[in-house]
């Protein structure tokens with residue numbers, strides 16, 4: 068059994084981390100990121116214009132790769148300072164939420180960059196140029212009584228959809244409400260091409276779509292291309308080891324107010340189907356399951372129609388490690404499927420509002436998922452909709 072914690076991996080008790088020390092939060096502690104707010108720092112149209120002239124904000128194939136240095140420079144030029152705001156509801160009937168600095172959720176800023184031309188952090192296309200993305204990694208732990216947490220979502224993302232982005236937001240709420248952990252960063256890790264799953268677009272496209280989605284709709288999510296850049300398929304246990312290496316061994320975790328550093332707990336964020344696959348023979352090795360569940364842990368978003376708890380009860384290993392598994396109930400069911408998105412594209416149907424516009428544009432520009440069939444105006448009205456007058 069590979070239950071012992073390897074050198075350098077944070078030695079955090081697996082039973083205590085999902086327990087919140089105090090009872091549920093008062094309205095004063097409600098995270099800002101769940102509250103509607105208007106971006107205080109509205110984009111400066113003038114600078115957008117000049118930015119647009121340097122980088123059109125369009126995704127032409129020629130522009131698709133800026134190179135590490137240029138990308139970093141570009142990113143530094145366009146990065147806006149993060150803004151901390153208090154949100155006070157106008158409606159006196161509801162709870163009054165006043166936030167002090169401590170209560171401000173780290174990812175509270177609501178970003179709507181969908182139509183704003185901005186440079187996107189671009190990842191290396193080969194391992195020689197690779198560097199671990201940490202441009203949105205929080206510098207300090209806000210509440211030092213908490214365990215710093217990094218979520219890693221492994222998957223195909225062919226293409227990434229709003230459901231995949233939503234998974235992180237659902238996780239944020241549950242972690243805030245039910246655990247004594249503080250979310251520091253979230254990463255997508257698109258699977259290697261060698262995975263050979265049906266419908267898998269080449270990994271540089273999937274990575275790029277994830278980047279567009281993260282940079283244009285989120286203020287805290289990042290994409291790591293390391294897994295996709297490997298020469299062959301890399302098991303999820305190895306991918307989590309890579310994150311541990313980069314975050315804890317190389318960076319030393321996160322900084323505390325006294326200047327010391329604390330290791331971050333790293334957990335796999337996945338849907339109920341992924342955890343169900345852990346019960347299928349031959350899909351996961353037992354030692355990997357011990358390693359993932361024991362040394363890392365899983366945050367599982369239930370899927371429509373799946374009963375994650377029933378599965379946990381039935382599966383010996385998962386049940387044994389249940390203290391390290393956090394199950395997220397979807398309060399608003401979202402069942403957007405990449406498979407169906409690909410099918411819609413092939414059939415010339417609209418995929419708008421299922422995934423970010425920037426990703427839709429990218430798909431169209433690069434003619435992805437069309438196979439032999441032409442895509443007819445995927446940005447416009449579905450050809451099957453007839454409006455009776």
Ligand SMILES: Nc1ncnc2c1ncn2[C@@H]1O[C@H](COP(=O)(O)OP(=O)(O)OP(=O)(O)O)[C@@H](O)[C@H]1O
Pocket residue numbers: 220221222223224225230231266336337338339340341368369370371401402403404405406407
């Ligand atoms: N409807 C859903 N509810 C909860 N989690 C989901 C849902 N769809 C996908 N996920 C999760 O999103 C992650 C990435 O999914 P991935 O892209 O590999 O599969 P997918 O979205 O089902 O795509 P495909 O349709 O190509 O199989 C996985 O952890 C998966 O479990």
Ligand SMILES: NC(=O)c1ccc[n+]([C@@H]2O[C@H](COP(=O)(O)O)[C@@H](O)[C@H]2O)c1
Pocket residue numbers: 221222223257258262264301302303304341344350351352355
């Ligand atoms: N043995 C393993 O490490 C193992 C097995 C099955 C799926 N996975 C991962 O799960 C993710 C999602 O896979 P599916 O798209 O097949 O659901 C992928 O990132 C894949 O690498 C890992």
